Amino acid sequence: xxxxxxxxxxxxxxxxxxxxxxxxxxxxxxxxxxxxxxxxxxxxxxxxxxxxxxxxxxxxxxxxxxxxxxxxxxxxxxxxxxxxxxxxxxxxxxxxxxxxxxxxxxxxxxxxxxxxxxxxxxxxxxxxxxxxxxxxxxxxxxxxxxxxxxxxxxxxxxxxxxxxxxxxxxxxxxxxxxxxxxxxxxxxxxxxxxxxxxxxxxxxxxxxxxxxxxxxxxxxxxxxxxxxxxxxxxxxxxxxxxxxxxxxxxxxxxxxxxxxxxxxxxxxxxxxxxxxxxxxxxxxxxxxxxxxxxxxxxxxxxxxx
Amino acid sequence: xxxxxxxxxxxxxxxxxxxxxxxxxxxxxxxxxxxxxxxxxxxxxxxxxxxxxxxxxxxxxxxxxxxxxxxxxxxxxxxxxxxxxxxxxxxxxxxxxxxxxxxxxxxxxxxxxxxxxxxxxxxxxxxxxxxxxxxxxxxxxxxxxxxxxxxxxxxxxxxxxxxxxxxxxxxxxxxxxxxxxxxxxxxxxxxxxxxxxxxxxxxxxxxxxxxxxxxxxxxxxxxxxxxxxxxxxxxxxxxxxxxxxxx
Amino acid sequence: xxxxxxxxxxxxxxxxxxxxxxxxxxxxxxxxxxxxxxxxxxxxxxxxxxxxxxxxxxxxxxxxxxxxxxxxxxxxxxxxxxxxxxxxxxxxxxxxxxxxxxxxxxxxxxxxxxxxxxxxxxxxxxxxxxxxxxxxxxxxxxxxxxxxxxxxxxxxxxxxxxxxxxxxxxxxxxxxxxxxxxxxxxxxxxxxxxxxxxxxxxxxxxxxxxxxxxxxxxxxxxxxxx
Ligand SMILES: Nc1ncnc2c1ncn2[C@@H]1O[C@H](COP(=O)(O)OP(=O)(O)OP(=O)(O)O)[C@@H](O)[C@H]1O
Ligand SMILES: [Mg+2]
Numbered sequence: 010x011x012x013x014x015x016x017x018x019x020x021x022x023x024x025x026x027x028x029x030x031x032x033x034x035x036x037x038x039x040x041x042x043x044x045x046x047x048x049x050x051x052x053x054x055x056x057x058x059x060x061x062x063x064x065x066x067x068x069x070x071x072x073x074x075x076x077x078x079x080x081x082x083x084x085x086x087x088x089x090x091x092x093x094x095x096x097x098x099x100x101x102x103x104x105x106x107x108x109x110x111x112x113x114x115x116x117x118x119x120x121x122x123x124x125x126x127x128x129x130x131x132x133x134x135x136x137x138x139x140x141x142x143x144x145x146x147x148x149x150x151x152x153x154x155x156x157x158x159x160x161x162x163x164x165x166x167x168x169x170x171x172x173x174x175x176x177x178x179x180x181x182x183x184x185x186x187x188x189x190x191x192x193x194x195x196x197x198x199x200x201x202x203x204x205x206x207x208x209x210x211x212x213x214x215x216x217x218x219x220x221x222x223x224x225x226x227x228x229x230x231x232x233x234x235x236x237x238x239x240x241x242x243x244x245x246x247x248x249x250x251x252x253x254x255x256x257x258x259x260x261x262x263x264x265x266x267x268x269x270x271x272x273x274x275x276x277x278x279x280x281x282x283x284x285x286x287x288x289x290x291x292x293x294x295x296x297x298x299x300x301x302x303x304x305x306x307x308x309x310x311x312x313x314x
Numbered sequence: 315x316x317x318x319x320x321x322x323x324x325x326x327x328x329x330x331x332x333x334x335x336x337x338x339x340x341x342x343x344x345x346x347x348x349x350x351x352x353x354x355x356x357x358x359x360x361x362x363x364x365x366x367x368x369x370x371x372x373x374x375x376x377x378x379x380x381x382x383x384x385x386x387x388x389x390x391x392x393x394x395x396x397x398x399x400x401x402x403x404x405x406x407x408x409x410x411x412x413x414x415x416x417x418x419x420x421x422x423x424x425x426x427x428x429x430x431x432x433x434x435x436x437x438x439x440x441x442x443x444x445x446x447x448x449x450x451x452x453x454x455x456x457x458x459x460x461x462x463x464x465x466x467x468x469x470x471x472x473x474x475x476x477x478x479x480x481x482x483x484x485x486x487x488x489x490x491x492x493x494x495x496x497x498x499x500x501x502x503x504x505x506x507x508x509x510x511x512x513x514x515x516x517x518x519x520x521x522x523x524x525x526x527x528x529x530x531x532x533x534x535x536x537x538x539x540x541x542x543x544x545x546x547x548x549x550x551x552x553x554x555x556x557x558x559x560x561x
Numbered sequence: 562x563x564x565x566x567x568x569x570x571x572x573x574x575x576x577x578x579x580x581x582x583x584x585x586x587x588x589x590x591x592x593x594x595x596x597x598x599x600x601x602x603x604x605x606x607x608x609x610x611x612x613x614x615x616x617x618x619x620x621x622x623x624x625x626x627x628x629x630x631x632x633x634x635x636x637x638x639x640x641x642x643x644x645x646x647x648x649x650x651x652x653x654x655x656x657x658x659x660x661x662x663x664x665x666x667x668x669x670x671x672x673x674x675x676x677x678x679x680x681x682x683x684x685x686x687x688x689x690x691x692x693x694x695x696x697x698x699x700x701x702x703x704x705x706x707x708x709x710x711x712x713x714x715x716x717x718x719x720x721x722x723x724x725x726x727x728x729x730x731x732x733x734x735x736x737x738x739x740x741x742x743x744x745x746x747x748x749x750x751x752x753x754x755x756x757x758x759x760x761x762x763x764x765x766x767x768x769x770x771x772x773x774x775x776x777x778x779x780x781x782x783x784x785x786x787x
Contacts, residue, residue, distance in 0.1 A: 060439055085441030095436025099454050099529035109440050141530065157440065317632040385707050385751045387714040389725055390744040393732040397740065473622030480718065481732070490628060494638075494719060503632055506625035517620045 010036045011057060011165065011197065016066035018052050026052040027222040030066070035214065036164075039191055039198040043208035044218030044225075044245075050201040053222055054167050057199060058087045070165070085109055088158030088166040088196075092173045094150040096142040096157070102128075103138040106156045113161065120160075127156040132186055148179035152186070159194070168200045172207070184210055205246050209234070217242055255279075321503040335488070337508065344485035344512060348471050351407050355414035355467060360460065363422025367456070368448055376423050383416035388474055396481050406475075406483045413474055414467040421463015425456030454529045461524040465517060472513050486512060564738055572727070576746050579723040582716075583709045583750070585645050590652025590705050594698075597653070598660020599686070608661060615654035623647060623715050644716035651712070652705045659701025663694035696769050699762045703755055710751040714743070724750070 011034040018027040026049045034040040042050040055061040059080040107120035131152040172180045209230040217225040226238040237243035255270040267280045399405035437451045479487025486508045493502025601608040630643040714725025727743030
């Protein structure tokens with residue numbers, strides 16, 4: 010469990026990046042910080058492994074103030090994955106993955122064996138182990154970055170827009186991979202993105218931030234979609250443009266048990282099963298043009314492409 | 315062409331090889347002065363350049379120093395210092411060290427500066443200490459430029475030591491200077507050939523050493539993305555920054 | 562200072578010689594580097610050959626080159642041509658590398674889009690590639706200019722008149738002030754040339770002022786190379 014207690018960060022140049030931020034990030038869950046550029050997501054994330062020290066307030070991991078120990082030891086116990094992978098260009102993939110274990114004094118042979126296993130874990134061919142990072146594609150580099158983050162078997166994994174620089178198809182792949190990993194490994198993941206779809210897909214807890222890391226809303230994707238706390242949130246998740254607010258289209262003739270849903274702009278967003286012409290749980294008959302709420306959209310993002 | 319033949323005759327005449335003023339002792343002297351000055355200059359210049367590059371403090375001073383070093387005419391500098399210190403090997407070595415330090419500083423400093431910031435950041439984020447970052451990330455990645463600085467400085471020292479023959483430094487420059495003074499062109503040309511051969515050999519050896527020292531991934535990275543590295547091609551800065559100083 | 566006033570004529574005459582003799586290699590270097598730089602940027606083989614050759618020529622100590630040229634060119638040892646040719650060789654060696662890098666710094670997108678717009682290869686070169694390579698070319702030219710001015714004085718060891726004469730004369734007469742004046746005037750010439758190059762660059766490439774190059778690597782290295 011990671012706890013922020015009234016954390017404020019003012020940079021030496023006067024920028025107030027984070028102002029009085031308090032939040033609990035539950036263990037073994039994925040918390041996603043989402044917000045537009047410059048709102049302080051990276052600053053929040055980097056305060057967790059002390060890449061940045063707060064100006065005031067404190068951060069605790071499992072009840073222990075992180076400022077009490079050494080920063081280097083803390084960082085070695087936390088996995089960190091960043092955009093563009095941050096791999097060391099002069100080391101082969103396997104040595105990149107084994108970097109931290111080797112720093113910690115693990116025997117080279119053991120570290121390499123483990124690195125090979127991690128290649129399997131992140132879905133990479135072992136043959137890539139002896140390549141240099143520049144010989145990999147962006148998506149492969151990113152997977153190596155994740156493998157390196159997992160190498161010390163950390164309880165906490167910090168990810169700063171890890172999939173921001175890869176094409177949408179590869180990103181989908183990596184996202185699914187992360188969901189699978191999280192299911193298998195049960196880490197406390199803190200994930201930063203400015204892509205709300207990614208946030209809703211990956212997050213158990215989603216934190217929508219405004220400038221200065223002001224919390225606009227915290228909740229599960231469902232809660233946020235169902236009840237946007239403010240116009241800002243509504244606009245941020247696209248509800249105001251009607252993108253996520255779907256309605257049953259009454260103009261299309263019904264065939265079988267499927268009902269066509271359209272978004273606020275009238276574009277077809279998908280279909281929903283309505284046995285007997287009745288939407289489940291709503292008690293509302295189809296064809297009355299009454300509005301239906303979008304499902305949580307957790308895996309199907311057809312409407313948002 | 316028979317000028318060259320004359321010069322080669324001089325070079326291959328066994329009588330000119332040994333003896334107090336022979337080719338071998340003067341070659342040994344030249345190499346010794348070069349090695350000694352470079353050793354001192356490296357001990358001073360590289361750690362200082364690394365410090366400036368790692369901390370970012372004092373970069374303006376380094377930049378100013380290396381530009382100034384380029385604009386100052388070496389010949390005038392040597393004569394001026396010798397007039398104040400008096401003739402002697404000691405002062406000349408000091409001059410050589412002074413001239414070798416700026417390219418070393420610049421190489422080390424710009425080498426570190428050229429290392430991709432996010433890479434360093436990532437190294438810190440995964441828990442490397444500052445020393446580990448410097449030794450395991452920054453220096454290996456800066457190697458091409460650090461080596462560029464070493465090669466520039468070495469050529470600079472070999473060339474300056476040649477000129478210093480004018481003010482009494484023994485070494486291959488003596489043949490050249492004596493030849494000019496005696497209007498014995500054959501002798502001067504022989505000296506020039508020796509100096510050129512020495513410079514090329516030393517540079518070739520350093521080029522080989524550079525291949526051995528620069529980590530594979532770095533070389534690969536640079537050859538894979540020539541555009542990206544337009545500015546810091548391994549030898550470009552090192553070499554270009556030498557240009558001025560090579561006397 | 563008194564010495565300077567008494568010998569102002571001599572100093573000014575030497576300065577004029579210095580300017581005259583150093584302009585030639587700089588101009589030659591600039592003109593020759595364009596076709597070679599283009600070749601080096603275009604063909605990997607040409608690049609390897611030209612840059613290796615340049616590196617070798619460049620590592621030859623100047624005094625040795627001055628002395629070797631008469632035997633190669635058939636000039637007399639005292640001829641100015643030896644020094645001018647030698648400095649031109651250095652200038653070309655540095656500029657070809659600089660030009661190759663300058664041309665490769667021009668974004669591929671710009672080149673292909675101007676081809677798509679319908680430039681012929683020749684007009685594209687002169688109206689797109691050459692101007693966009695300008696800033697990097699200028700940086701190399703500034704290096705060449707400063708180093709040529711400072712290297713020229715070595716030529717006085719083989720008897721070519723330049724401000725270097727003041728070094729030798731001052732040394733032989735045990736008169737530091739004369740050497741110092743020689744150094745100061747050499748630096749003045751170097752700074753003058755550099756200022757002119759920068760001003761001409763601004764005049765010809767007004768866009769470089771509007772968008773300062775912000776690549777940290779480049780800006781860090783610029784002072785070193787410039
Ligand atoms: N080292 C620094 N010095 C000064 N200001 C900084 C520094 N780092 C970040 N900032 C400022 O702090 C604010 C928050 O930055 P941060 O990097 O946390 O944003 P972000 O939400 O991660 O944005 P992005 O989505 O673009 O990555 C920004 O206004 C930024 O300019
Ligand atoms: Mg960020």
